[in-house]
Amino acid sequence: MSAYPGQDSLRTPLKIARALGPGRSGVHHWWLQRVTAIALIPLSIWFLFLMGTLVHASYPMVLATIAQPVQAVFLMVLSVCLFWHGALGLQVIIEDYVHTRWLEITLQVALSFGAILGALACVLAVLAIWLAGAAQH
Amino acid sequence: MTDAWLRTLQATIFRRNSNVAKARPLSPHLGIYRWRVNMLQSTLHRLTGLFLCLGALQVAWGLVAAATGEVAWRVFASFWDSWPGVALLVLWTWSLLFHLCNGIQHLLRDMGMNFGPPTRDRAHNPVYWSTGWIVIGVSVALTLLVWVILILRVSGGTP
Numbered sequence: 267m268s269a270y271p272g273q274d275s276l277r278t279p280l281k282i283a284r285a286l287g288p289g290r291s292g293v294h295h296w297w298l299q300r301v302t303a304i305a306l307i308p309l310s311i312w313f314l315f316l317m318g319t320l321v322h323a324s325y326p327m328v329l330a331t332i333a334q335p336v337q338a339v340f341l342m343v344l345s346v347c348l349f350w351h352g353a354l355g356l357q358v359i360i361e362d363y364v365h366t367r368w369l370e371i372t373l374q375v376a377l378s379f380g381a382i383l384g385a386l387a388c389v390l391a392v393l394a395i396w397l398a399g400a401a402q403h
Numbered sequence: 404m405t406d407a408w409l410r411t412l413q414a415t416i417f418r419r420n421s422n423v424a425k426a427r428p429l430s431p432h433l434g435i436y437r438w439r440v441n442m443l444q445s446t447l448h449r450l451t452g453l454f455l456c457l458g459a460l461q462v463a464w465g466l467v468a469a470a471t472g473e474v475a476w477r478v479f480a481s482f483w484d485s486w487p488g489v490a491l492l493v494l495w496t497w498s499l500l501f502h503l504c505n506g507i508q509h510l511l512r513d514m515g516m517n518f519g520p521p522t523r524d525r526a527h528n529p530v531y532w533s534t535g536w537i538v539i540g541v542s543v544a545l546t547l548l549v550w551v552i553l554i555l556r557v558s559g560g561t562p
Binding site: 344 | 549
């Protein structure tokens with residue numbers, strides 16, 4: 267699997283030699299981006315099918331669909347992965363193109379707040395619909 | 404000669420206080436590379452990713468609207484029923500599918516598949532070229548497939 271013989275870890279030989287890692291967060295960002303990406307492969311295909319079934323659906327039908335346990339759980343996982351993966355990507359875009367330090371920091375903080383707010387809003391909305399549907403039965 | 408040397412010295416000493424530093428020549432960047440399809444993929448990956456972040460906000464809008472009540476939901480649903488709404492949805496479908504296909508290629512390359520000098524060598528094995536076009540082609544084909552099925556469903560009424 268590895269391109270370099272004898273290298274069976276993601277850490278570079280230099281890191282082991284110097285006992286100094288990369289300056290900031292190492293492979294953490296890279297790894298999380300891949301993990302959320304792998305989760306989003308099946309989730310986004312499922313989401314396309316869900317959107318297909320909800321075209322021109324009535325409001326009660328939409329609520330009933332979201333309130334199904336499987337759909338509700340998948341929607342919540344999708345929301346968290348989507349905002350997480352998006353935030354990781356936007357973080358790199360800001361790092362690449364915004365060179366004014368104070369603006370970069372401000373945007374990064376705003377991005378963190380926005381991503382958590384978005385994911386939380388989705389999860390709470392799905393939970394509210396799910397519990398309201400469960401209360402009716 | 405002396406003049407040029409003095410100017411260089413001045414530029415070095417007063418770098419922080421003058422505009423000379425900003426006028427320094429930069430090393431060649433994008434202009435020196437021969438065009439490859441992976442440049443298009445890379446640009447599209449970033450652009451579609453950016454666009455999909457806006458899509459995530461629409462998902463949040465839809466879920467919050469559904470949880471809020473029927474009026475809020477109708478505002479949301481009627482927007483996506485309009486022509487600009489449908490056009491945006493087509494664009495979002497392709498963005499999602501391209502980002503998905505290209506992302507899968509990224510993951511495969513992370514594992515070392517189809518990566519490295521041999522795949523870049525046009526004379527021997529131009530995998531690098533063909534897989535890039537395959538990713539773009541498949542994403543367009545899948546988008547067409549999704550929308551043909553959707554249109555057939557909506558017009559024909561078959562589930």
